[in-house]
Amino acid sequence: MIETRSNQGNGRLRTLAIVVVLAAGGAGAVSGTAQAAPNPDGAGYVAGASGSGDEYFPHAGNGGYDVLNYDLALHYTPPADPAVLEGNLNGVATVTLRATKDLQSLNFDLRGLDVTSVRVDGKAAKQGKSQGGNSAEWSQEQDDANRIWELTIGLQPNLKAGQKTTIVIEYGGTTGRPLDTTGALYGWVTTADGAMVVNEPEGAATWYPVNDDPEDKATYTFRITVPEGKTAVANGLPSGPPATKAGWTTWTWKASDPMASYLSTAGVGDFALSYDKGPRGLPIINAIDDGVPDAELAETTASLALQPTMIEFLEGQFGRYPFEAFGAIVDDDTVEYALETQTRPVYSGIASESTVLHELGHQWFGNSVSPSDWRDIWLNEGWATYLEWLWAEHRGVAAMPQQFSKAVEYLDAENRWALNIADPGRDNLFAGQVYLRGAAALHALRAKIGNKAFLAGARLWLTRHNDSTATTEDFEAVMEKASREHLDEFFDDWLREPNRPDMPRR
Structure with a gap:
């Protein structure tokens, strides 16, 4: 999910701004209980x-x-x-x-x-x-x-x-x-x-x-x-x-x-419906409000046109798209907002390329496999942010090391490492650290256990918990199985400890 507001406690669209920059390189009545x-x-x-x-x-x-x-x-x-x-x-x-x-x-x-x-x-x-x-x-x-x-x-x-x-x-x-x-x-x-x-x-x-x-x-x-x-x-x-x-x-x-x-x-x-197809004829249905301004409409339309290519790219990494359809609902409400509603993410304002990829990525990480408890939300947002990085590198926009470095710079500022993203607290569910420390942890995990084990673990995660929910501890168990390594210290350092962890060497 990505959303914007100016008040405290709402890291959601401030988070969007961070993610986009990285991807671009730069007393009711009560009756008696029945x-x-x-x-x-x-x-x-x-x-x-x-x-x-x-x-x-x-x-x-x-x-x-x-x-x-x-x-x-x-x-x-x-x-x-x-x-x-x-x-x-x-x-x-x-x-x-x-x-x-x-x-x-x-x-x-x-x-x-x-x-x-x-x-x-x-x-x-x-x-x-x-x-x-x-x-x-x-x-x-x-x-x-x-x-x-x-x-x-x-x-x-x-x-x-x-x-x-x-x-x-x-x-x-x-x-x-x-x-x-x-x-x-x-x-x-x-x-x-x-x-x-x-x-x-x-x-x-x-x-x-x-x-x-x-x-x-x-x-x-x-x-x-x-x-x-x-x-x-x-x-x-x-x-x-x-x-x-x-x-x-x-x-x-x-x-x-x-x-x-x-x-x-x-x-x-006042939506206009349009139709597209993804891999194997997957139905893609988009609904765009006729009040979306022309400048935003042009970028939104271009981003949505990439959905079939994005699905194909993520399938190559993590396996078949998990649902019967995909698409978008683009509203013209004044609050900029995006949410990975299953098969049909909702966008208010511009649906940028990186945001569309983010909400698509959630269909695997968050929708197919959902958090057992809300404390586990980094498994949604860290993964979706990490997939943005993969897409940006695939598109030649920014290399993974560059995007990782920018995330670390953000986390270094004002000691943002202090937030335990495996238990961030109710009102920090959408703090920037949940997204960026989560993505950085995944990048560091890939460097630690290697590409083969990392992708095998990701696919095992998605198949073992398909149409279900899981916890951070479940994720660690999957990655330990895939890598045949003990990862307690790694996950404590990258998710829970209030200090900057050692940076990966590769």
């Missing part, structure tokens, strides 16, 4: 956890179940007045899941939108605290001050581990421009002509009920109804042509590859 109705056979059943256990975002995600599929029917009205960036979103989320524990209740994350009804396996649930009977109960808690957004659903009958259930949730409300913990825009961001949807790290809850944990990957269907003349774009591939009725158009997209919730998107705007 509980399952009394069940004489319910001994041993538990409430699903209301958090995933992530140290940085303890209330994001949930426990006790695995989502298999989200089917999201969204009806969105963009702002009536472009000067007032508020829209209206109504949704019906059909969530198919499998219990991983014997459950009497479970939770979803949902922020700022009001639930109006819940059905569990076709049976209507009641709102409020359980009073017994044969139906499920649900309640909603929204505590923005503590970043707690929970929809709790009691289950009757209880759900045994291994059993599937389908839950249908109707909800809606006003959309605005939500902020993450650093003050950066994320989630369902209302724009003058529609919406830009960028969830990292835990913003998916701003537009649908979700288990917002990278470890719970699922497939998706998006049915997005917008005013006639607007275009809605999401992950994956279109499922038939758009259908218009009574002034509203429904666009349907299906994402068949398992996807972490932070990588889902559903952009709405």
Whole structure:
């Protein structure tokens, strides 16, 4: 991910500027918590956890179940007045899941939108605290001050581990421009002509009920109804042509590859769609907002035209592109932003060549293999930055040693080595060190263990953890296997220690 802001805590676009230079050489109401109705056979059943256990975002995600599929029917009205960036979103989320524990209740994350009804396996649930009977109960808690957004659903009958259930949730409300913990825009961001949807790290809850944990990957269907003349774009591939009725158009997209919730998107705007093909006929679908200025449009168009060549280049290094499609959503919102939303990265502002390569690289490193916990984000951003360096060298723009040296110069300044990028802290997830120290560590690792072992380790990493998540410790284990070397000291020096490590000799 790359994003820009001028305030502290937002290294995301300042990071973009660094990366580009290197590549170029130069108190909501709270109702009672829902509980399952009394069940004489319910001994041993538990409430699903209301958090995933992530140290940085303890209330994001949930426990006790695995989502298999989200089917999201969204009806969105963009702002009536472009000067007032508020829209209206109504949704019906059909969530198919499998219990991983014997459950009497479970939770979803949902922020700022009001639930109006819940059905569990076709049976209507009641709102409020359980009073017994044969139906499920649900309640909603929204505590923005503590970043707690929970929809709790009691289950009757209880759900045994291994059993599937389908839950249908109707909800809606006003959309605005939500902020993450650093003050950066994320989630369902209302724009003058529609919406830009960028969830990292835990913003998916701003537009649908979700288990917002990278470890719970699922497939998706998006049915997005917008005013006639607007275009809605999401992950994956279109499922038939758009259908218009009574002034509203429904666009349907299906994402068949398992996807972490932070990588889902559903952009709405005055987009023009274009089509290209990558290796083996891979569908590439680009959506560019007609409000993108001409100067930015020229650079963006040229960068996107390189996508097939970029995919071919990275496949040669790391193996086959991991998903069913690729492409881009280019919005004209005023905040410069880029995020590796799966199969269809989102860009606001210019999609530069290095940024397009960065977000493409994430499809392998971050999307196919995602971080188990947010502390492991350097495995996303360090790799994507390192791949920029490889591409710049391939294009004859800047040699790897030169780019590595510039990164070291950045890290030397103001003792930026002091940040432990294997555990940077919640509000340093997108600090420049995460990107550049991460990339520098990979360059140094390649020098230490050699090209053959490094590439073998990278490919083993991608195959062993494909469509899954992993940790820094998992990465070290893979590289030790590939190199047959003990690498504890190396990873401590390059990721964790607050001092400048010894520089590689080759």
